[in-house]
Amino acid sequence: MPSNASSPLQEPNFSGSIDMNSTPRTLRKIAYGFQLDANDIRAENNELKRKLADLENQQAGSKKKNSGATEETDEEQDRNELVKNLAHKSVLMCWLWLRMGAKTFSEQVDPEYSPLDRFDNTKGKVQGELSDLLELLPPQLQSAECMASSWLRRQFIEEMGVQRSNTAYRLRRQCGPSIFNCSAQDLALAIQRDKLFRERNGWLESAGSEGDGSGEYSTWDVALLHDDTYQGKFDRKSIFLNPILLRIFAALVRGPSAVEAMLAGLPVVAKGETMATKLGLTRTTAGAIAGCAVLARWVVSPDGTLQSKGLISSINYQKLFDTYLKYLLTGLDTKKATVNKIFQVWDQAIFPATADTGLGAGCAGSNAEQDEAEAEVFADLADDETVE
Template sequence: DQDTAEVAHIKRMGKKLTWTKLLWAPDDDLESVFTTDEDSQYNPKHRFGENNQPFNRIQGALRDVHAVIGESYRNDEEFTGWVLDTVWEGMRLQRAQIGHRLRHNAAMFDQTTHAFNRARADGQFRELIGERKDENGNPYFDSYRVSLIHDDYDMDEDELNPSTIFLNPYLFTVNLQVHALVTRGVASTESMKEGTARAKARSNERNWNLCKTTPGMIAASAVCLRWLFSPDPELTPTGAVTNIDWNEEFERYLEYLGKRTRSVKNIFKTWDAKFYPRAERSGTPPSGSTVALAQASHAAALRALEEEEEEEAATRAPREGTNGGGGGGDEQDGAGN
């Protein structure tokens, strides 16, 4: 039998992995991640490629696991045995805790618990969590045109505005956001809301030694906030009522947050300023067509980031060209003399 302290430590790391890196493993298959060897040919830029290769997604997830689980626990027999089982249990418990805390603290989101749960179960928030209609009037859930995860976003706009995504006050403001509720606990969130001192009780933030915002935190917050307002009873990879593939939504958000554009950098800067100022200073089963629409939304969001990158490059180009031209002129003058 394993030492009780070791088991408790690995279970705690499984909980940390859930909120900071992987809300679920790819395809909810943690065993495939643990039984895979690191491949030196893996390129993180291809983790979420156009072909969506399982190999790349699993390799990326394996590195997330290694970032949390110490090297001393990675020999094959331990890692694929009791460590895998204990991490899986820690992740399961953490998701259950997330669901319980969010659904039983509706006041944090300006809602009364009874009225909120009744409205949620009746599907009154479906538009809020991204339900839209295709050209034939069939409902589907969009990944990005979701007012709940944007800051003051006009949902009637045709183009996605990268400067508002993942900045809804519900996600990060001191009294109305998912991240603080989960990592700092209800009492501490209330103290932040009132502007008083942070709660001194042990919390996940202290247990996990959190000091900087990760892509997983933001992606998990966005998914959990949408799930909170959904009629789905449990936080599972696929919604029992909406049939939203929450795991896929999580990975889409991870891919988006992996870009290094100005707006994405601003997302992390804003979150760090709220939570880690030291870091700153340092339903209906979807048809094939509705699945395609959700994928098209994701592609459009990535294109918006690409356009932003192109604009940034164009802004730099004249300045770089001027410097280069000046240097070339000096060389020509020197050659002519």
């Protein structure tokens, strides 16, 4: 099964021993375990190399500035910082990947595109991403000249990669044990993740497999995506309400301390600058929920680096994201109560101060009841005597 991400540099560790009586099947299992851990170690090396290169580039840039060579103007610095923040915001709130990468910027807007047709085919999905991109970018970056410029495409795509890398590190190594209520060792090696979380991650063994390990991961029958009322099958009343998903979003936009606050039953409040305050995030989006659902499955998968398709698990994360996004957008568009509840729960947990402006607020039953009660109070007040 196939993907790739980051885990500690450790020796492969699993319960497999070889002797003269070892069967070919046992040998294959042990070899598979080594393969999983080797992939993790290789991914970790690549990640460290990337971070080292980033540091060296920053130092080189600093030296250039100090020497007065090709120093950026204030306007260029502001522009680059803006693009960086927009790219980071896109990964957190819109999509984990752009299916056409930098080519998305050169796509022409289809005047006949309708959001209702977004998931019909690849063209619709690309137009949907382009629509999201244009909504994200400020007017000064939407001109034909800007959209065609190599610097915008290059920087935006590079910064998306940086945010995915930061996301992977925070979720699997920094906050993972708290988010998933497990030990750091449980998430450290692919073989251990696969052993502990496979069933909760929706693994379905093939009928008649006779224990040979063949099977596939379900899209919807996944314990990690449902709350504790889950009974082994998709349930619209509990889908996307697993506290793990909320802790993932909190870790990404509010910081590690927010996860600890949630575990302690305390409100999530900003402490210093967080991605939420830096990027001006005030409500949950469908892309954020779909992204966190995909990230939850990736963190506990045997895959290494966060990619659109798992190199070990063969999970098509891009396809999962599209499917979850379609469900959420369809539910919002048709005003389905269970989908509105999802947004209400997320906003109340992550953005309590602005929860009443969230995407699910318009159909909140509890708000309607409060409005009715308030109307009765003021009607009663109107019946009171007037003082002469």
